[in-house]
Amino acid sequence: MLMANLALPRYWAVYGLLLQVLLFLLYQPALSIASSLLFALLLTFQAWRLYQNKPALSNRQINTLLAPLLLLMLLQVRQLGVLNLMLHILLLAAVARSLTVQQRGQGLQLLWVHYFAIACCFIFYQQMSMAILIFALALLNLYLQYRLFAPAESTLQPKRLLSIFALSFPLWLGMFLLFPRLPPLWQLPNQNMASTGLGDELDPGSIEKLVQSDALAFRVSFLNERPDKADWYWRAKVYEDFDGRRWQVNARFNSRQRRAMATELPAFSASAPLVKYQILAESSYQTDLFSLGLPVSWPANLVAKPAALMASQTPLTQRISYSLQSRLQPIPLASPAEKQLNLLQDTANPQARAFGAALATQFPAQPDKVVQALSAYFQQEPFFYTLTPPRLGQNAIDQFLYETRSGFCSHYASATAVVLRAAGIPARVVGGYLGGNWQENQQYLQVRQRDAHAWVEYLTASGWQRYDPTAAIAPERILEGIEQTLSDNERALLSGWQDNWLGQLALQWSHLDYVWSVWVLGFNQQDQEQLWQRLRRWEYWSVLLYSLGALLLLGAAVMLRQWVRQRADHAHQAWRWLTQALGTAPAAGCTLSSWLTTLAEQNPAQQQALERLRKLYEAAVFNDDAAALRLLRRELRLQRRSLRRLARQRKSA
Amino acid sequence: MMFKASKDWFKRKFAAWLAKRQPAATQVELTQSVIYILPSRFGWWFVFLIALLYLMGTNYQNNLILLLSFMLLSLLMVTMLLAFLNMHQLKLSVKQDARCFAPERAQLPLGLSSKSCQMLHIGLRGQRQRQLVESLSQQQRFALVLPTLSRGYYPLPRLELSSTFPLGLFRCWSYPALTSAIWVYPEAIEQLHANTERLAEQASKQTTPHALLEPDDVKSYQAGDSPKRILWRKLASAPEQPVVRSYGGEASPLPHWIKIPALQGAALESVLSHACFQLLALEQQGHSYGLQTQSVTLAPAKGALHLERCLQELALC
Structure with missing residues (x-):
């Protein structure tokens, strides 16, 4: 080229x-x-x-x-x-x-x-x-x-660009909304990045580190009535293995059997309140997702893990949005093995285990009583809630319960679980997030890494009950959030700059980002199906289609008329009418006008009529006179008989 | 073999179809029915890109990648329209034939007009060579350079107008046919033999300039005579036989006859080249001359029109 x-x-x-x-x-x-x-x-x-x-x-x-x-x-x-x-x-x-x-x-x-x-x-x-x-x-x-x-x-040219934009934008939007979406066809290599959020191990100090991060963890919008703030316990991980110091996620959460288990829906009680909510999770490079209570309905692309946890099939490399429905009720026991697993004890921490055994003899087979007694113990003894607890040694739980007595949520949760297991009550530590910032204007809950939390679940006859020992020591943590719980010095540890105007601006931007995430990033197959359904249900479709059809017909009629007119312009029409009426056409090389003149000369009887026809013909064709054409047509109709006679005479001659 | 035969067959069918659809005319307007449009090679690559991005967006479940792929797709569609509008209502007209002497390349003067047409490639259908009109607005004259041809007469082949404006994603083209012809006259070469000498002799005799001579006689009109010399008063009485004033000096010269013998191949070409040279020389010197070829005899006359007729006859030999 x-x-x-x-x-x-x-x-x-x-x-x-x-x-x-x-x-x-x-x-x-x-x-x-x-x-x-x-x-x-x-x-x-x-x-x-x-x-x-x-x-x-x-x-x-x-x-x-x-x-x-x-x-x-x-x-x-x-x-x-x-x-x-x-x-x-x-x-x-x-x-x-x-x-x-x-x-x-x-x-x-x-x-x-x-x-x-x-x-x-x-x-x-x-x-x-x-x-x-x-x-x-x-x-x-x-x-x-x-x-x-x-x-x-x-x-x-700006004008031209604007018209191009006006043409392509509706196409673009329409395709984005309506073009069929597919589930992932095959696995593509993904970004190797360090995961964020709660890990698979819970050290006495791991949550403190996490809490110092201001990063967004996920955002929630409630689709029906918002549950009570005291119920905003977002479960993410369940820790069941304890080695005397550190809690770990049991291997059953990562096993391949979980898919088979996921198919059966958990038994739930219809009387427990139902919460419908949508979560927009930030990329964490982990598979674990967040849920409230007992999820009873979840999208097909999520996997249900044991202990009523939700997970995605692949690590989250980008934001995802998913809708869940949960019953706010204790989580049912999955199997007798799960019960046994959560009774296992370690040889470490003899004092704590002795304390548990003592509680068991005091309240035999009354788990709720044991928990109450433990709560009372935490409240009566001088326990402190702090972001900077002292370091703990080998028998970490004993040290915490009887020496330092100051710790963060993970300390309280793990100590509680150890004591409960020693009392013969199956118990486990749950990691997740508590509360969040409710954005009144935008109507969504913002949960940051700062809201990371750990609490305990213990087994009773009706299932796994939630127990948060932190609530006994620092009830304001549950009600107000972490900032209110800490002293000024400790608050300075949290990277906070929300107070100045820059912070306000950042907040506004984050709201905009939320809208963007929900409407653009979060738009998925499900939403598309809903959109299609809503479009199908629109009752004015028939009206629109009929009016479109009518318009099309009208347009076709106009075009047809134009076409017919173009085809039969004056000259053509006049020629056709005259030759039809006279039965013959002029010889080649002879114009219609001169032909008519000779005809008039040859037939004195019709001379006047023929002369008139000639004049009208000339006016219609050469002067492009539509009125003359109409007159010509009338004249032809009037003279129909005499002209036919003339034609017959000419034929016989 | 089979393949070539069927290809030729398709070519012939296509040419016949085109001839029926778009007969040659002196003025052609490109309308919807004669403009063809298909993705260009880059356009196909672009489609591939869009498909690739769609797959990537689907597999990563990434709406932004999907959004980009849909943006490119909507642009592709809009570009199709723009590429068509760029060529739409382009008018082409031709007034005269293309003429040249043998080794040169003929140029066909064309009139182009369009509301706005950018990056228009013009060439002959089936030929590689293309000329580029960068920007065409309103009316414009354009000289289409034709490929080198040997002596003869050629009807103008179909043109090919094409453009990939604005994004190179679509190639929009049309095959308009114009009623015009290409005349390639023989090359004018002077050849030294007896003929030439005689001609030079004759030319040397006529040294007297016309202006000094008085009109002393009348003779009958010959094609090529100046209309100034026509005796208008006599014309009224005998309109079929015009009479012109004759000057003594030029009454005598006999008209020159250039004869083309029955030859073939290189010999014929050389004779034609010489004849061409003679014709040009005679016309320049103001003589009247006639041409006799194997098929035609042109009576002696002079003037640009006569020269052209003679040259055309030479081209047809």
Whole structure:
């Protein structure tokens, strides 16, 4: 093609470089330090080349440069992971190609790779601000594409752009809302990142660390009545194995049998209050999700784990939104094995276990009484709730119960579970989040890592009862949230900057981000089906369709009329009528007018009528006079008989 | 073999279909029924990209990637419309034939007009060579350079107008046919034999300039005579036989006859080249001349029109 050989202007390459620098910055989470340096070097070289106006590299030069770099990257595959390696190669392809581009035809591959690389940014970033930036990059790439195919001196016309936008935006939106969505077809490599949130192990100090983070954990909007604040215990993990110091998640949560178990719905009592809610969970690189009480209905893409926990099938690499329905009731016992598992004791902490045994003899087979006694114990003895507890040694529980007596929720929860097990009551520690910030204007609950919490579940005849020992020591933790519970000094430990105007701005932005997450990121197959159903149920469809049909018919009629008119313009029509009425047509080379004149001369009887016809014909055809055409038609109708007679005479002659 | 035969068959059928659909005319407007549009190669790559992004968005369950793929898809659709509108209502007109002497390339003057058309490629259908009109607004004259042809007469083949504006995703094209022809006259080469010498001799005799001569005689009109010399008063009485003033000096020269013998191949070409040179020389010197070929005899006359007729006859030999 001729156009493909046109030279590219310099500013094209400069814009391309800008785009690549931004891509390079966006790709930072995927790049190792060595490759970061390498790309920086390549981009600097390109900038220098453009500044100095040096010619582009030849294909051969770039290949000799690329081969070792590619090898270098392939050697890092272990360290990088497949996804990161792919991103490396993509970026390398883009940067290397831009070093060789000189003519318009060569820019196409570069643009294609750019589009793909830009789309890959969304694997890391889904926040609204980043999404806007990435879409802006896509538009810049689109502009570069336009430049490849447009005349060199043409400029973008705002009016034209607006009309293009007006055309494409409804299409875009419509496709996003209505284009069929599929479940994941196959597993793609994902980002290897450290997981955030509660871990699979619960150390005496692990929650304190988590609480110092201001990061968002998840957001909830309630679809029916909001439950009482005291019930906002978001369960995420259940710890059942205890080694004397540290609690761990039992292996049964990670076993492959959980799918089989998930199919049976738990027995729930219909009298317990039902909560319907939607959760928008931030990416945690874990599979565990959050739920209230006993979930009774969940979307198909989630997995129900033992102990009524919810999980996703793959680690959360991006925000997901899911809707649940829960009964606020004790969780039923799954099997006798579960009971046995939660009675296991360790040899450590003799004092705590003796305390439990004493409680058991005091209240035999009365778990609720034992728990009450324990609560009373915590309240009567000088126990403190603090974010900075002293370090504990070997018999951590004994030390906490009888020496330091100050700790955070995990200390109280694990001590309680140990004492209850010693008293012969099956008990386990539950990790999750408590409460959250209710956003009144936006009507959603914001739960941050700061709200991480641990509590206990113990088994009674009706199931696993929730017991939160922290409530005995620091009831305001449950009612007000963590900030109110801590002293001023400790509060300073929480990275808090919510009070100034910047904090307010950040909060507003986070609300906007929430709307974005719910409507854009959270829009899934389920929502789409609902949308389709709602569209189908719309009662005015028939009206719309009928009126559309009527409009179409009307349009077709108008077009048909126009077509008929065009087909039969005056000359044609007049010709057809006259020749039909007279039974013959004039000989070739003879005009209709002169033919009529000769006819009039030959037939003196009809001379006047024929002369009149001729005049009307001439007016209709040569003067384009519609009135004359109508008159001609009337005249022909009036003279029908005499003309037919004339035709017969001519035939017989 | 089979493949080639069927390909030829399809080509013929397609040409016949085109001829029926778009007969040649002096003015052609590109309307919806004669504009064809399909994705370009890059367009197909773009479709592939969209499919890839859709798959990636689905597998990562990432709405933003899906959003980007739908954005590109909606752009693809809008681009289809824009690419069509770019070519729509483009008018092409031709007023005269293309003429040239043998080794040169003929140029066909075309009139183009459009509301706004960018990056239009113009060429002949089936030929590689294309010319680019970057931006066309309102009316514009355009000289279409035709490929090198050997001596002869060629009807103008179908043109091919195409454009990939605005994003290169779609190629929009049309095959308009214009009623025009290409005349390639023989190359004018002077060849030194007896003929030429005689001609030079004759030319040297006529040194007296016309302006000095008085009109002293009348003769009958010959094609190519200046209308200024026509005796208008006599024309009224005998309109079929115009009479012109004759000057003594030029009454004598006999009309030159250029004869093309029955030859073939290279010999014929060389004779034609020489004849062409002679015709041009005679016309330049103001002589009247006649041409006799194997099939046609053109009576002696002069003037640009006569020259053209003679040259056309040479081209047809």
